[in-house]
Amino acid sequence: MTIDADLLAYYAKVAEAFPKLPANADARAMRQQFQDVARAFATPRPAGVKVDEIVLPLDGRDLRARVYRPGPASVPLPLVVYFHGGGWVLGDLDTHDVMIARFALDSHCAVVSVDYRLAPEFAFPTPVDDALDALLWLAEHRSRMGFATTRLGVAGDSAGAHLAAVAARAANDRVAGLVSAQLLIYPVARCRFEGGSFTANAEGPGLSAEEMKWYWSQFLTTQPPADDDVRAFPLAESYDRTPARALIVGAAYDPLYDDAHEFARFLEANGGRVEVIDAHDMTHGFGRIQAHSKSAEAWMKKTSKRFGELLHAPR
Numbered sequence: 039m040t041i042d043a044d045l046l047a048y049y050a051k052v053a054e055a056f057p058k059l060p061a062n063a064d065a066r067a068m069r070q071q072f073q074d075v076a077r078a079f080a081t082p083r084p085a086g087v088k089v090d091e092i093v094l095p096l097d098g099r100d101l102r103a104r105v106y107r108p109g110p111a112s113v114p115l116p117l118v119v120y121f122h123g124g125g126w127v128l129g130d131l132d133t134h135d136v137m138i139a140r141f142a143l144d145s146h147c148a149v150v151s152v153d154y155r156l157a158p159e160f161a162f163p164t165p166v167d168d169a170l171d172a173l174l175w176l177a178e179h180r181s182r183m184g185f186a187t188t189r190l191g192v193a194g195d196s197a198g199a200h201l202a203a204v205a206a207r208a209a210n211d212r213v214a215g216l217v218s219a220q221l222l223i224y225p226v227a228r229c230r231f232e233g234g235s236f237t238a239n240a241e242g243p244g245l246s247a248e249e250m251k252w253y254w255s256q257f258l259t260t261q262p263p264a265d266d267d268v269r270a271f272p273l274a275e276s277y278d279r280t281p282a283r284a285l286i287v288g289a290a291y292d293p294l295y296d297d298a299h300e301f302a303r304f305l306e307a308n309g310g311r312v313e314v315i316d317a318h319d320m321t322h323g324f325g326r327i328q329a330h331s332k333s334a335e336a337w338m339k340k341t342s343k344r345f346g347e348l349l350h351a352p353r
Contacts, residue, residue: 039290039318039319040319041243041291041319041320041321042319042320042331042333042334044330044331044332044333044334045243045244045319045320045321045324045327045330045331045333045334046243047330048079048327048330048331049243049244049321051079052075052079055075055078056071056074056075056078059071065127065156065157065158065159065256068127068128069127069128069156072124072128072129072133073130073132073133076132076133076326077132079327079330080136081136081329082136083135083136083139084136084139084140084143086108086109086143087106087107087108087109087139087142087143088106088107088108088109089104089105089106089107089139090104090105090107091103091104091105092104092105092150094152094172094175094176095175096168096171096172096175097171099155099168101152101153101154101155101168101172102131102153103131103150103151103152103153103172104131104135104138104150104151104153105148105149105150105183106138106139106141106142106148106149106150106151107142107148108142108143108146108147108148111146113186114184114185114186114187115146115147115148115185115186116147116148116185116186116188116189116190116191116349116350117147117148117149117150117176117180117183117185117186117190117191118141118142118145118147118148118149118150118190118191118192118193118221118345118349119149119150119152119172119173119176119177119190119191119192119193119202119205120134120138120141120149120150120151120152120192120193120194120198120202121151121152121154121169121192121193121194121198121199121201121202121205122134122138122151122194122195122198123194123195123196123197123198123199123223123224123323123326124156124196124197124198125196125197125226125249125250125252125253125256125257126156126157126162126165126197126200126201126253126256126257127156127157127158127253127256127257128156129156129198130153131151131153133326134151134195134326135151136329137195137325137326137328137338138151140328140338140339140342141193141338141342143342144338144339144342144343144346145342145343145345145346145349146346146350147191147345147346147349147350148185149193150176152168152169152172154168154169154172154201155168157256157257157259158256158257158259158260161256161257161258161259161260161261162257162258162259162260162261162262162263162269162270163261163263163269163270165197165201165257166201166204166205166269166270169201169202169204169205170204170205170208170209172205173192173205173206173209173217174209174212177190177209177213177216189218189219189349189350190216190217190218191217191218191219191220191221191345191348191349192205192206192209192217192219192220192221192282193220193221193222193223193345194221194222194223194225195223195224195323195325195326196223196224196225196226196245196294196322196323197226197253197257199221199222199223199224199225199226200225200226200227200272202220202221202222202225203220203222203225203227203272203284203301204268204269204272205217206220206281206282207268207272207277207281207282208269210279210281210282211278211279214279217282218282218283218348218349219282219283219284219285219345219348219349220281220282220283220284220285221284221285221286221287221341221345222284222285222286222287222298222301223286223287223325223341224287224288224289224292224294224295224297224298224322224323224324224325225286225294225297225298225301226250226294226297227272227273227294227297227298227300227301227304228271228273228297228300229254229258229270229271231247231250231251234295234296235292235293235294235295235296235297236250236293236294236296239291239292239293239295240293242293242321242322243291243321244289244291244292244321244322244323244324245292245293245294245321245322245323246293247293250293250294257270258270272301272304273300273301273304276307276308277308277309277310280308280309280310281305281308281309281310282310283310283311283312283348284301284302284305284310284311284312284313285312285313285314285315285341285344285345285348286298286299286301286302286312286313286314286315287314287315287317287325287337287341288314288315288316288317289317289320289321289322289324290316290317290318290319290320291319291320291321291322292320292321292322293322294322298314299314302314313344315337315340315341315344317334317337319333320333320334320337324337324338325338
């Protein structure tokens with residue numbers, strides 16, 4: 039197989055419109071270009087989803103969040119708490135807005151996208167703490183917000199999938215079974231920079247090996263964790279409780295392709311139930327740009343529908 043032609047055409051257009059930043063570009067410059075590209079190639083939010091801006095009043099800080107409610111709904115919908123990707127450094131509510139609106143519609147779940155604080159200004163463990171505290175706050179307030187209380191999902195893409203998995207684990211350690219299911223889209227699982235897909239797909243497109251190294255350096259810049267700290271390295275230690283059921287998406291032309299499969303094997307070894315969707319013609323980040331690729335759109339629709347089935351299934 040080869041990379042989807044529509045994705046390659048999209049990357050060519052981006053490269054023509056936005057020259058590559060210099061090697062010494064800082065996080066602020068990288069973040070700005072990521073936002074500029076997202077705006078330049080944005081498509082309209084799909085009809086049929088109601089969107090509200092809220093603030094999560096967490097201990098010592100307020101976090102912005104965006105609520106997506108697909109309609110019509112005759113009963114309260116399951117809630118999915120979502121964390122966007124961007125290497126813990128880039129991204130916000132707007133860069134992933136259309137992706138999450140489509141996800142809400144196709145899964146038929148309510149989704150809250152959380153605007154957690156970004157590295158390096160807020161390096162490890164701040165993004166992890168924000169993710170867990172936001173998840174616990176939303177779980178506690180589900181009924182008041184009009185969401186179903188029978189099942190709770192957590193989801194994310196790339197570094198957001200890392201945060202989702204870490205938050206789900208910590209939440210279920212506190213309250214057994216609180217998170218029913220986790221969706222990990224091309225997740226970051228290992229701080230590893232050689233061999234396998236990391237070497238084979240080192241030049242991208244979508245994500246390069248050098249970019250991933252840089253993201254890790256920004257994330258861990260102020261308080262390097264111990265090697266067995268699962269908040270940073272989710273595969274470092276076995277689970278104390280059975281992991282939440284997982285749906286994991288891997289992109290074949292992604293440096294992190296092996297991370298997705300390693301995460302799946304790890305969860306299974308810890309007693310978890312895992313399904314893997316192998317997007318054989320996709321690159322890292324395809325979920326955000328599905329409007330530019332019929333194949334990417336199909337993969338995300340399949341993913342969203344399946345995750346919705348997991349959360350809507352009878353107990």
